[in-house]
Amino acid sequence: MKVVFMGTPDFAVETLKAIYEAGHEIILVVSQPDKPKGRSGKLQPTPVKEFAMEHDLPVYQPAKIRAEESVEYLKGYEADVFVVAAFGQILPKVILDMPRLGCVNVHGSLLPKYRGAAPIQWAVINGEKVSGNTTMLMGPGLDDGDMLLKSEIELAADETGGSLFDKLALDGGKLTVKTIEALDRGEITPIPQNEAEATHVGMIHKDLGNVDWTKSAEEIERLIRGLNPWPSAFTFVNGKQLKLWKAKVMDMSGEPGTIIDVNKNGFTIACGSKALAVEELQLEGKKRMAAADFLRGYQLETGTRLANGRE
Structure with missing residues (x-):
């Protein structure tokens, strides 16, 4: 099968890899333009472009996929199917209508739930027990196309945004190959999404990690896991940012945002309901470490209040 692949970040690489290893002919890889990185400002290729270059696949990087020159360029490729995974631009109808299939x-959710940019992190933050991938025929809207196949993945009790990302990326590649092959054989009947069940999630921003200690310990613990490894949940102690990487809900209480227990293994912070025992953290300017190691070099006392911003 002749495939044009469109994708940009790490999540998309596993899908491209799966299609490549399944033996399909990838006639073009489309990815976002390279972006400057670090102090040097040197252009960094996208993860998808890196894979394509390593496997001698042709790459096209349009600034705007909707532009006339982009549309004309894609018309030159007679593909059986276009496969799109986290590309980052919305395709116009003229492109959606190009391939035979x-x-x-x-998409990294069980549609129609969690349409939008960050379904994986929000599934953890919201305490979902099950997530998964959905393949669909793309429509003109955002993640609203007719569904093809689904696969489910149960979330572990200690699931993080990062661990679920890895699971869904690998699963998504397998599901996509299964989908395009079954679609080519005429074995799939597309199913419209139920708009009444649709939910939307926005992008993840760094300030989402600024912990509100008036929330329940369960909510904050899920936030910590959902924002691990990026952008991380954080608070402030004595004017310095303190990233929180791992914590455990405790049946304790106190003034929200106050340290109510300090021992050799770590410390416990009161929340709106119950409390959180911090197990892994990272103080501004320091490396990530266990709370027990942190306390060997940093003195914390019960009664210390943690801030929601620099004070």
Whole structure:
């Protein structure tokens, strides 16, 4: 099968890899333009472009996929299917109509729930027990196309945004290959999404990690896991940012944001309901470490209040 692949970040690489290893002919890889990175400002290729270059696959990087020159360029490729995974630009109808089998998208949620940019992190933050991937025929809207196949993954009790990302990326590649092959054989009947069940989630921003200690310990613990490894949940102690990487809910109480217990293994912070025992953290300017190691070099006392911003 002749495939044009469109994707940009790490999540998309596993899908591209799966299609490549399944033996399909990838006639073009489309990815976002390179972006400057670090102090040097040197252009950094996207993860998808890196994979393509390593495997001698042709790459096209349009600034705007909707631009006339982009549309004309893609018309030169007679593909059976376009596969899209976290590409980062919305495709116009003229492109959606190009391939024989249409444009197949893999999305990291069980649609119609969690349409939008960050379904994986929000599934952890919201305490979902099950997540998964959905393949669909792309429509003109955001993640609203007719569904093709689904796969479910149960979230572990200690699931983080990072661990779920890895699981769904690998699973998404397998599901996509299964989808395009079954679609080519005429074995799939697309199913419209139920708009009444649709939910939308926005992008993850750094300030989302600024912990509100008036919330319940359960909510904050899920936030910590959902924002691990990026952008991380954080608070402030004595004017310095303190990133929180791992914590455990405790059946204790006190004034929200106050340290109510300090021992050799770590310390406990009161929340709006119950409390959190911090197990792994990172003080501004320091490396990530266990709370027990942190306390060997930093003195914390019960009664210390943690801030929601610099004070």
